[in-house]
Amino acid sequence: MGTKDTMGCYCLAPHAVSPFSDCRAPDLVQEEFKKATGGNALMDSHALAIFLRENQGEEGVTDEEANIQIRSFLAVRAHSGRHKFPGMSQRHSKRELSGRQQPATLDISAFVKFLLNPESNGHQKFFNKGLKKQPTDDMTAPLSHYYIFASHNTYLTGNQLVSKCSTRPIVKALLNGCRVIELDCHDGKDGKIKVLHGGTLTKPVDFEDCIKEIKKHAFTASDYPVILTIESHLDQEHQKRAAMLLKEILGDMMFIPSPEHRPPIAFLSPEELKNRIIISDKPPGESVACQIKEEPETLDNLGSKSIPRTDDSDSEEDVQAKWERKMQRRQSKIAKNVALKVASMRCKDDENPSIAKIHEFEELLYIYCQKPKEMEARQVKGGPLVAGDRAIMANLAEPQLYRLIKEHPSSLTEFSKTNLGRVYPFGLRIDSSNANPTDAWSHGLQVAAINMQGHDRPVWISQAFFKRNGGCGYVKKPDFLLPGSTVDFKSLQPKLELTVKVLLGTDWHRHYDIFKKPDYFVKVAIHGFHDDEVKKRTEVKKRCSEPHWSEVFVFPLRVPELAILRLEVGEHDKFMRDDMVGQSCLPVTELRQGIRAVKLESKKGQPRNSKLLCDFSLCTLPRADLLI
Incomplete structure (x- = not known):
C-alpha cells in the first residue's frame, strides 16, 4: 500500500498494487518508461518532461509543466471515482492530489492510463473547443x-x-x-x-x-x-x-x-x-432515365467500388471480402431494379423545357x-x-x-x-x-x-x-495544382514518410460475442492523392479483450497535404459480416507524433469509449525541397 510523503502528497511504493492495474503496458510503452526514468519503478515530473520532449515532440516542456500534468491527471481520475487511491476518500483526494507540494509520480500502469487519455494526449493537434480557430493558410488568393x-x-x-x-x-x-x-x-x-x-x-x-x-x-x-x-x-x-x-x-x-x-x-x-x-x-440535374442511358456501366459498377481488394490481405480477409462482394452484387441488382422504377418516375422532367432566368x-x-x-x-x-x-x-x-x-x-x-x-x-x-x-x-x-x-x-x-x-x-x-505550376503528376516523388504502429485497444463500448472473447483487428489506410492511397490491416487478435499489436505500417506520401489517415477497428466473425467497432480519420498534417490515444467514433460520427493506443512518427524525406 502506498504512503504519503512528508509534504502530504500521495506516491505509490514500488511494491504497491496500482489502482491502474487493469491495463497491461505494451512493450514500446515499457521501453519508453524505462528509458525516461532510468530504470526506476516510478516516473516523476523530470522523467515525464524528458519523455514529452524526446518522444512526443513537445519541445520546451519543463519539469514544472510536467508536474502539473501528472497532478491534473491524478486529480481527475480520483475525482471521477473510477480509481480511488487506497486510504484516500473521494472528498479529500482532489484537494490532496492538486496541491503544490513535492512532485507526484506515476507507476507504469498509471502511465499507460495517462497515455490513453484523449483529452490531453490525443492524436489530433489541440484547439480550443467552442472557439473559432484562426486559419493557418493564406486566405487572400482567389x-x-x-x-x-x-x-x-x-x-x-x-x-x-x-x-x-x-x-x-x-x-x-x-x-x-x-x-x-x-x-x-x-x-x-x-x-x-x-x-x-x-x-x-x-x-x-x-x-x-x-x-x-x-x-x-x-x-x-x-x-x-x-x-x-x-x-x-x-x-x-x-x-x-x-x-x-x-x-x-x-x-x-x-x-x-x-x-x-x-x-x-x-x-x-x-x-x-x-x-x-x-x-x-x-x-x-439530369433525369435518372438520362443517366442510365448515358452511363449504364456506372450503375453496374456502383456497388462493387466500395469493397476494394488489398494486396496485403490475409486468407481470412479474402473470405470476408468475397462474402461482402457477393452481398454487394445482390444489393446492386435490387438497386438497379429500384433505379429503373425511379427513372420512369423522373422521365417527365425531360419533357419540361428549362425556364430562362429572370433579371x-x-x-x-x-x-x-x-x-x-x-x-x-x-x-x-x-x-x-x-x-x-x-x-x-x-x-x-x-x-x-x-x-x-x-x-x-x-x-x-x-x-x-x-x-x-x-x-x-x-x-x-x-x-x-x-x-x-x-x-x-x-x-x-x-x-x-x-x-x-x-x-x-x-x-x-x-x-x-x-x-x-x-x-x-x-x-x-497544394502548390502543384495552382497557377504557374508545370509539375507533372508522374514526376511526384515521396515527400513525407508516415509510420504507424498500433499498440493497444481498450475500453470497448460494448461486448461483441456472447459465447467467446472477441477477435479484434485494425484497418490502417491512407486516403488522398491516388498514388498515396493504400489499405492495410493488423492481424486478428483472437479471443482477446485487450488486444496488443506490434505491426509497423510505413506510408511514403507524395502529397501529404491531401493525405487522410483512417484507423478502423473491426471484430472478426468467421461466418458472418465483421462488426464495425469504431473509426477515426484525421489529416496527416494534423497528427501529433509519439504515443497517442485515438478515440473512436461510430459510423455516424458519434463518440465512443473505445480507444486505440498508437505510435506515430513523421519523417521528411531527402530532397523534398525539389519536389512539390
Missing part, C-alpha cells in the same frame, strides 16, 4: 485556389427517394463547418417555394424557412463565405419570389456582384468575402455553374475541359469525372487553376452513398459535393480533411 467543404442535397434527412426534407441537416452542416449548401427549388402552392429532390417522393420543406436558418447559422463555425447553390426549377413568378426572399432575409449578408463581374474574370478571395453569403446557380434572380449570382455540354462555344463532347475568359464552376457528374480522369486528366488541373470544379454523386446512389472525394481533390477540383446523411467513408474523409486550416471550411490547394 476562391479557385481552395478546396471548399461542400454538401449535396443538403436538405435531405435520409435516402434520395422517400426521405423527409428538413432544415435540420442544413443547420448541422453549417455547424460542422460546411461552406456549400445546396437547395433544389420547385414551384409550390400559393406562391410558395418548396425545397425537395425533384421527381421523387421526398417530403418538401419551405424555402423561406431554409433561408432563415442559413442566415442564423452561416457564420457560427467559420467567418468565411457560405456558397448557397440553388438548383432552380422555378417559373418566372417563383423566381421573383425567391429573389425577394433572399434580399429581404439575408440583407447585407448576401454578396451581390456588380454587372461587370457576372461572371467575374477572376474570383475574389475568401478573405474579401468573409461573413458574406454567395449565390450560385446549378443546372437542373431579378440572375443579378444575385456570383458563381455561374455550367455542365460540360453547356460550354458549347469551346467544349467538344467527350473532349477535355476548356477554360473560357470568365471564371465559372463546371458541374460534373461522378461518371464524367472518371471519364475525364481517364482520358484528359491534365485538362481538369488546368481548368481548376482559375475556375471552380464541382463533382456530385451519381444520381442512382439512392441510399445517399458517395464517391471518393479525393479523386476530385487530386485533380484540383475544389467542390466534392457529399451526401452528409450517407455516413459512409467518403463522409468521414471529407469531414476529416476539413479539420485542416482551423476548420474554416477552406483548405489551400
Whole structure:
C-alpha cells in the first residue's frame, strides 16, 4: 500500500498494487518508461518532461509543466471515482492530489492510463473547443485556389427517394463547418417555394424557412463565405419570389456582384468575402432515365467500388471480402431494379423545357455553374475541359469525372487553376452513398459535393480533411495544382514518410460475442492523392479483450497535404459480416507524433469509449525541397 510523503502528497511504493492495474503496458510503452526514468519503478515530473520532449515532440516542456500534468491527471481520475487511491476518500483526494507540494509520480500502469487519455494526449493537434480557430493558410488568393467543404442535397434527412426534407441537416452542416449548401427549388402552392429532390417522393420543406436558418447559422463555425447553390426549377413568378426572399432575409449578408463581374474574370478571395453569403446557380440535374442511358456501366459498377481488394490481405480477409462482394452484387441488382422504377418516375422532367432566368434572380449570382455540354462555344463532347475568359464552376457528374480522369486528366488541373470544379454523386446512389472525394481533390477540383446523411467513408474523409486550416471550411490547394505550376503528376516523388504502429485497444463500448472473447483487428489506410492511397490491416487478435499489436505500417506520401489517415477497428466473425467497432480519420498534417490515444467514433460520427493506443512518427524525406 502506498504512503504519503512528508509534504502530504500521495506516491505509490514500488511494491504497491496500482489502482491502474487493469491495463497491461505494451512493450514500446515499457521501453519508453524505462528509458525516461532510468530504470526506476516510478516516473516523476523530470522523467515525464524528458519523455514529452524526446518522444512526443513537445519541445520546451519543463519539469514544472510536467508536474502539473501528472497532478491534473491524478486529480481527475480520483475525482471521477473510477480509481480511488487506497486510504484516500473521494472528498479529500482532489484537494490532496492538486496541491503544490513535492512532485507526484506515476507507476507504469498509471502511465499507460495517462497515455490513453484523449483529452490531453490525443492524436489530433489541440484547439480550443467552442472557439473559432484562426486559419493557418493564406486566405487572400482567389476562391479557385481552395478546396471548399461542400454538401449535396443538403436538405435531405435520409435516402434520395422517400426521405423527409428538413432544415435540420442544413443547420448541422453549417455547424460542422460546411461552406456549400445546396437547395433544389420547385414551384409550390400559393406562391410558395418548396425545397425537395425533384421527381421523387421526398417530403418538401419551405424555402423561406431554409433561408432563415442559413442566415442564423452561416457564420457560427467559420467567418468565411457560405456558397448557397440553388438548383432552380422555378417559373418566372417563383423566381421573383425567391429573389425577394433572399434580399429581404439575408440583407447585407448576401454578396451581390456588380454587372461587370457576372461572371467575374477572376474570383475574389475568401478573405474579401468573409461573413458574406454567395449565390450560385446549378443546372437542373439530369433525369435518372438520362443517366442510365448515358452511363449504364456506372450503375453496374456502383456497388462493387466500395469493397476494394488489398494486396496485403490475409486468407481470412479474402473470405470476408468475397462474402461482402457477393452481398454487394445482390444489393446492386435490387438497386438497379429500384433505379429503373425511379427513372420512369423522373422521365417527365425531360419533357419540361428549362425556364430562362429572370433579371431579378440572375443579378444575385456570383458563381455561374455550367455542365460540360453547356460550354458549347469551346467544349467538344467527350473532349477535355476548356477554360473560357470568365471564371465559372463546371458541374460534373461522378461518371464524367472518371471519364475525364481517364482520358484528359491534365485538362481538369488546368481548368481548376482559375475556375471552380464541382463533382456530385451519381444520381442512382439512392441510399445517399458517395464517391471518393479525393479523386476530385487530386485533380484540383475544389467542390466534392457529399451526401452528409450517407455516413459512409467518403463522409468521414471529407469531414476529416476539413479539420485542416482551423476548420474554416477552406483548405489551400497544394502548390502543384495552382497557377504557374508545370509539375507533372508522374514526376511526384515521396515527400513525407508516415509510420504507424498500433499498440493497444481498450475500453470497448460494448461486448461483441456472447459465447467467446472477441477477435479484434485494425484497418490502417491512407486516403488522398491516388498514388498515396493504400489499405492495410493488423492481424486478428483472437479471443482477446485487450488486444496488443506490434505491426509497423510505413506510408511514403507524395502529397501529404491531401493525405487522410483512417484507423478502423473491426471484430472478426468467421461466418458472418465483421462488426464495425469504431473509426477515426484525421489529416496527416494534423497528427501529433509519439504515443497517442485515438478515440473512436461510430459510423455516424458519434463518440465512443473505445480507444486505440498508437505510435506515430513523421519523417521528411531527402530532397523534398525539389519536389512539390
